[in-house]
Amino acid sequence: MSQNGHKVIGTRPIRHDGVDKVTGRAIYGADIQLTGLLHGAIKRSPHPHARIKNIDTSRAEAHPGVRAVVTAHDLPQIADKLADLGEAIVNLRDASNNVLAYGKVLYKGHAVAGVAAINLHVAQEAVELIDVEYEVLPHVTGVLEAMEDGAPILHEDMKTTSMGEETDKVSNVANHFQHKMGEPDDGFAEADVVIEREFTTQTVHQGYIETHNATAHWNEEGQLTIWTSTQGAFSVRDQMAEILQMPVSKVKIVPLEIGGGFGGKISVYLDPVAALLSRMTGHPVKMTMPRDEVFEGTGPTPGSYLKVKMGATSDGRLTAATAYMAYEAGAYPGSPVGAGAGCIFTPYDIPNVQIDGYDVCVNKPKTNAYRAPGATNAAYATETVVDEISEKLGVDPLEFRVKNGAKEGTRRADGPVHPRIGCIETTEAALNSEHYRSSLAKSGNGKVRGRGVASGYWFNFNGGRSAISVSINPDGTINMLEGSTDIGGTRASIAMQLAETIGLEATDIKPYVVDTDSIGYTDVTGGSRTTFGTGYAAHATGQALIREMKERASKLWDVPADAIDFEDGVFSYRDDAEKRGSFKELASQAGDAGGPVVAQVSTNPDGSGGGAFATHVVDVEVDRETGKVDILRYTAVQDAGTAIHPSYVEGQMQGGVVQGIGWGLNEEYIYNDAGSMTNASFLDYRMPTTLDLPMIETIIVEVPNESHPYGVRGVGEVPIVPPPAALANAIYDATGVRLRDLPMSPPRVQKALAENGG
Amino acid sequence: MATIYIPSLMRDLTGGREIIQVEGADMRQVIANLEAAYPGFKQRLLEEGTQRIKPNIAVMIDGRNARRILIDKVNESSEIHFLPAISGGI
Amino acid sequence: MSKKVHVQTTINGESVDFLCEPRNSLLEVLRDDLDLTGAKEGCNNGNCGACNVIMDGRLVNSCCVLGVEADGCEITTIEGIGSAANLHPLQQKFLEHAALQCGICTPGFIVSAKALLDENPNPSEDEVRYWLAGNLCRCTGYDKIVRAVLDARNGA
Amino acid sequence: MHAFDYATPESVADAVVMLSDHGKNACVLAGGTDLIVQLRENRRRTDLVVDVKKIAELNALSYDDATGLSVGAAVPCYRIYGDAEIAAAYPGLMDAARLVGGTGIQGRASLGGNLCNASPAGDTIPPMIVLSGEAEIAGPNGTRRVAVEDFCTAPGRTVLEDGEFLVSLHFPAPAPNSGAFYRRFIPRNEMDIAVVGVSASVVLSEDRSSFVSARIAVGAVAPTPLFVREAGDALAGQPVSDETIGRAADLARDAARPISDMRGTAEYRKHLTSVLTRRVVEGAVQRAKE
Structure with missing residues (x-):
């Protein structure tokens, strides 16, 4: 029994898919083998911006072993139309052109053709034999440069839109929006301390270890089956259709x-x-993406420019804040600037706020979501400015955050009001942590040490659509089919919620992630929604099963169903103590009273019930001579609502922290003057290794989410938000120099220290 | 009457007014009444010729995402916000 | 295409013969020809460790070995380290410590950690971190992986 | 990867014949950790891969305190640092052998391969230079020896002629009161290419108060790993002090001719050369005193 009276929730069972994964038997996308399988490869653009004048595939087609070659001309031409696919908005013409370039290539690595051949090596040889004639155009890769008059234009027909209104100026700025609350000028006038700073961040990649893959079989009846690795099978189905x-x-x-x-x-x-x-070939075709193409040809998260201004009174109250946020969308519109704007000041209660967001096309890959998309860039700016204000006011930076923290009833800058949230509880837990209360020992090796803190917010997207289908076996175990792909242990966290609801053990539930023909529509595993949203469906499924089992018991016992209670995993008839049985006991007889017991449930909760908050504390050591920053100790504090499987909540926090550390210290797309990424490998795109880190300490705060039956709050995303800012604040504490450009890599830190005498 | 918070970039339609009270039992009625009082909102908010919100705009009712097809109920104390839809997922 | 070469090996204790082109990596042979898909391709240039196997007692990146080089060698892959019915202590500890999320790097980590414990049954945390620095994990932040390996020390 | 044939000669003579027959269209495979990746990424192309690991001389590893250390060109790093006696005698070389790639790479990668790959940033080359290493080369005209500092001629290029290949590397026994050290700077703590790498070997006087001689080499600051003779010479006969070490560091920095690339600007590399040279000489002195 865990805390809060739960039997399964809060315990740490071994995940259902664990044995398959530690023995190497689990089948990932690239592991599938089919009879007659052909292998594919992609021809990609060497230029960041060029008109395609001609593609000659004849030499490739004539190469022995090649079975087919495809270009954009083989794709249906699609109108310029926005579609709501799963949780994101996508322009279908852009989506098609991103798959295979039509007319123009918009970034280095943009796919222009595909080949199928008898093996991968032959397909790669054939790719080299495709001759593409380009008219190279001027390119632009920086967000501010792309906004300037006279910048190379990516889309000649694109005009800036703004809340449904289209301007008539052709520009790389796809969208401008604004959130305004109160009167910022008045707020700044009240303030005693006003800090305004500029920040830049670079393009970074999600860096998943498995590269993209897809195996397709389009049979003679016109039925298309795709085996793939995806966060959302139904989203893939929609995109394909x-x-x-x-x-x-x-x-x-x-x-x-x-x-x-x-x-x-x-x-x-x-x-x-x-x-x-x-x-074209009548055979199944498998494609896997090499690592360099993953960097150059998929969707990283954007570089950005931010200007943030915040003001506070001498007694430590924030009075006003403004932000100018320009995010790179990449080749096609759709950066996460909107999400960033929704998060940038959200941990705070500020009466006067204005936020202007710009979504800007540049000659880089079309950006994509990456763990709390847009929020990490935003927090880097805000949390550094808050640190500076706290210092100016002479107050502890965490106490300042508690004093100005958002709580139930606080209005967000983008309008809505917070429901019950754990912002202040999380900050207080950090303030009271052993780590924050400990003193930081001096370095014995000539290096300097410092401590930094930062907070972060992620809204957790609305619950989304989830479907679950269950059947009860005669031994009382349950086969549970679900549509949420399991990236990090959600089979377990969903099965645990079903088990809790019906009084079984986690191991009594056998979860299966199934294909799109076998389960109802389920939204993507993303937005921190799965344990919340599909868990919500699991609870509803349990309720449906209890109702059905009461019906069966009523027939077996010949008593009215509404006189049967279900408590502590036992069904019982109120008026006769003999008529009782556990879920498992009833399951063995239930089939005789009406056929197999099954249930199908779908849910679509209309909100996430308030977002997730995190506060992090980090100690660093800086080598002044080389600019290298080492992490000595790290503590992440976060409100999880209710931790279903605490080990996996900790794991989400630790993983998010380390991605944030990588983003903060070393990760970036490094472009040369030719608009080409120069570090498209795991060697040179420096993600943290075991040797770069200490253990990552975690403190889980539980402020139950009122919109979920078990109080679950999504946990996956917010832990990536605070690290870069916490590191910047720690580097400042160590050296006296503020870093406002990511990544804070050794050359940047060394240069900043040399220039500022830090 | 429900309270609509007009985004700063739509206040050109309301003569600068930030908060508008509108009658209506569901979002469809709310938008019809808003259009009647301040013409132009339908064109800015809805897909041409439909009763669907444009994909790049999100409607929030009391902090919850409303459905794009405008079926959500609205009550006397409801707060309604129009926001840029969050993209970045695809 | 060049002529295929006949290669005789021992894989996970079983004698295995295969034919491959000289340009096929050991990783390709294992995955595509021998159906041993536990070794994963993460980078194909020796920088992520997802394809690690033990070859004649030494940890190697199977993407940086040619299949033909395996002639006469003894190879251990993840499929040869414990089974569902009889998990290796490292596998058991990875499960108990929740030392995996997506699981794609897990076979490489377990193979690498086994090679470590074979050579040094009682490594320190620093030694574990140094040895595993060639294995990238993007989900866990390594904390639980390092704990699992440390916890497997005496039982391994 | 383009197709190629594969051969496994069992003698130096057979290997020479194969390589001579194919000229530039053949290449030598030892550990393969660079070559296989280069072939895969089309940075190199070949018709024939000659795997030299079955040749006895290329797998030989021997040390005695009179004649020194001999390392076959295909001996993987782990065997070198796995030999306690060798590790104790050549700690400066071990510093580098332990950080070539990850553990899996070290199971295959060799000093010989690192040298023949001729990367300006090859980690084991600066320590081989300061330890006065010599490369034994076999070819159609017999064998010859070349000092390691003269072996690389440009990025990816060496003194090897068509038909020639590296057989082994030889290092004199360490002198009394000597010590060597290698450190590289990388943004991460492992798995990286040196932004700058510096090695130093020093011989101290009996009382260990002054330098008898010193050799300093720097990686990743020139088209080839750079032997900075003048920096070592400046220490000879001088007292061990911050000032003399600082002067050597200045000379190393002045000798560096780095480029700016995505791993660091020329200015940053010059700065690091100075910082690392100071730290590395101090480390070598410390080892000489132990």
Whole structure:
């Protein structure tokens, strides 16, 4: 029995898919083998911006072993139309052109053709034999440069839109929006301390270890099946139907195990190409993406420019804040600037706020979601400015955050009012942590040490659509089919909620992630929604099963169903103590009273019930001579609502922290003057290794979410938000120099220290 | 009457007014009444010729995402916000 | 295409013969020809460790070995380290410590950690971190992986 | 990866014949951790891969305190640092052998391969230079020896002629009161290419108060790993002091001719050369005193 009176929730059972994964038997997307399988490869643009004058595929087609070659001309031409696919808005023409470039290439690595051949090596040889004639155009890769008059224009027909209104100026700025609350000028006038700073961040990648893959078979009856690794099988189905202009009923997506996504495995890249190649050859076609193409040809999260101004009174009250946020969308509109704007000041209660957001196209890959998309860039700015204000006022930075913290009833800058949230509780837990109360020992090796803190917010997207289908076995165990792909242990966290509801053990539930023909529509595993949203469906499924079992018991016992109670896992008839039985006992007889017991439930809760908050504390050591920053100690504090499986909540926090550390210290797309990424490998895109980190300490705060039957709050995303700012504040504490450009890599830190005498 | 918070970039339609009270039992009625009082909102909010919100705009009712097809109920104390839809997922 | 070469090996204790082109990596042979898909391709250039196997007692990145080089060698892959019915202590500890999330790097980590414990049955945390620095994990932040390996020390 | 043939000669003579027959269209495979990746990424192309690991001389590893250390060109790093006696005698070389790639790479990668790959940033090359290493080369005209500092001629290029290949590396026994050290700077703590790498070996006087001689080499600051003779010479006969070490560091920095690339600007690399040279000489002195 865990805290809060739960029997299963809050315990740490071994995950259901664990044995398959530690023995190497689990089947991931690239592991599938099919009879007659062909292998595909992609031809990509060497230029960041060019008009395609001609593509000659004849030499490739003549190469021995090649079975088919495909270009954008083989894709249906699609109108300029926005569609709501799963949780994101996508322009279908852009989505199609991103899969295979039509007319123009917009970034280095943009796919222009695909090949199917008898093996991968032959397919790669054939790719080299495709001759593409380009007219190279001027390119732009920086967000501010792309906004300037006279910048190279990516889309000649694109005009800035603004809350439904379209201007008549052709520009790389796809969208401008504004949130305004109160009168910021008045607020700044009241303030005693006003700080305004500029920040830049660079493009970073999700860095999942499994590269993208898709295996397609388009059979003679016109039925398309795709085996793939994705965060959302139904989203892939929708994208395929739209991009290939075919009925949804003709597409089946089989989601295999997925080796990480973090937001980057929602869009399709290879799937439509593999499908077309399969249709042309009559064979199944497998495509896997090499690592360099993952960096250059999928969707990283954007670089950005931010200007943040905040003011506070001498007694430590925030009075006003403004933000100018320009985010790179990449080749096509749709950066996460909107999400960033929704998060940038949200941990605080500020009466006067204005936020202006700009979504800007540049000659880089179309950006995509990455764990709390847009929020990490935003928090880097805000949390550094808050640190500076706290210092100016001479107050503890966490006490300042508690004093100004958002709580139930606080209005967000984008309008809505917070329901019950754990912002202040989380900050207080950090303030009271052993780590924060400990003193930081001096370095004995000539290096300098410092401590930093930062907070973060992520809204947790609305619950979304989830479907669950269960059948009860005679031994009382339950087969549970679900549509949420399991990236990090959600089979367990969903099964645990069903087990809790019906009084079984976690091991009594056998969860299966199934294909799109076998379960109802389920939204993507993303937005921190799965344990919340599909868990919500699991609870509803349990309720449905209890109702059905009461009906069965009423027949077996010949008593009225509404006189049967269910408590502590036991069904009992109120008026006769003999008539009682556990779920398992009843299950063995239930089939005789009305056939097999099954239930199908779908849910779509209309809100996430308030977002997730995190506060982090980090100690660093800085080598002044080289600019290298080492992490000595790290503590992450976060409100999880209710932790279903605490080990996996901790794991989400630790993983998010380490991605944030990578983003803060070293990760970036490094572009040369030719608009080409120069570090597209795991060697040079420096993600943290074991040796770069200490253990990551975690403190789980539980302020139950009132919108979920078990109080669950999504936990996956917010832990990536605070680290870069916490590191910047720690580096300042150590050196006296503030870093406002990410990543805070050794050359940048050394230069900043040399210039500022820090 | 429900309270609508007009985004700063739509206040050109309301003569600068930030908060508007509108009658209506569901979002469809609310938008019809808003259009009647301040013409132009339908064109800015709805897909042409439909009763669906444009995909790049989100409607929030009391902090919860409302459905794009405008079926959500609205009560006397409801607060309604129009926000840019969050993209970045695809 | 060049001529295929006949290669004789021992894999997970079983004698295995295969034919491969010289350009096929050991990783390709294991996955595509021998159906041993536990070794994963994460980078194909020796920088992530997802394809690690033990070859004649030494940890190697199977993407940086040619299949033909395996002739006469003894190879251990994740499929040869414990089974569902008889998990290796490392596998058991990975499960108990929740040392995996998506699981794609897990086979590589377990193979690498086994090679470590074979050579040094009682490594320190620093030694574990150093040895595993060539294995990338993007989900866990390594905390629980390092704890699992440390906890497997005496039982391994 | 383009197709190629594969051969496993069992003698130096057979290997020479194969390599001579194919000229530039053949390449040598030892550990393969660079070569296989380069072939895969089309940075190199070949018709024939000659795997030299079955040749006895290329797998030989021997040390005695009179004649020194001999390392076959295909001996993987782990065997070198796995030998306690060798590790104790050549700690500066071990510093580098332990950080070539991850543990899996060290199971295959060799000093010989690192040298023949001729990367300006090859980690084991600066320590091989300061330890006065010599490369034994076999070819159609017999064998010859070349000092390691003269072996690399440009990025990816060496003194090896068509038909020639590296057989082994030889290092004199360490002198009394000597010590060597290698450190590289990388943004992470492992799995990276040196932004700058510096190695130093020093011989101290009996009372360990002054330098008898010193050799300093720097990686990743020139087209080839750079032997900075003048920096070591400046220490000879000088007292061990911050000032003399600082002067050597200045000379190393002045000798560096780095480029700016995504791993660091020229200015940053010059700065690091100075910082690392100071730290590395101090480390070598410390080892000489132990």
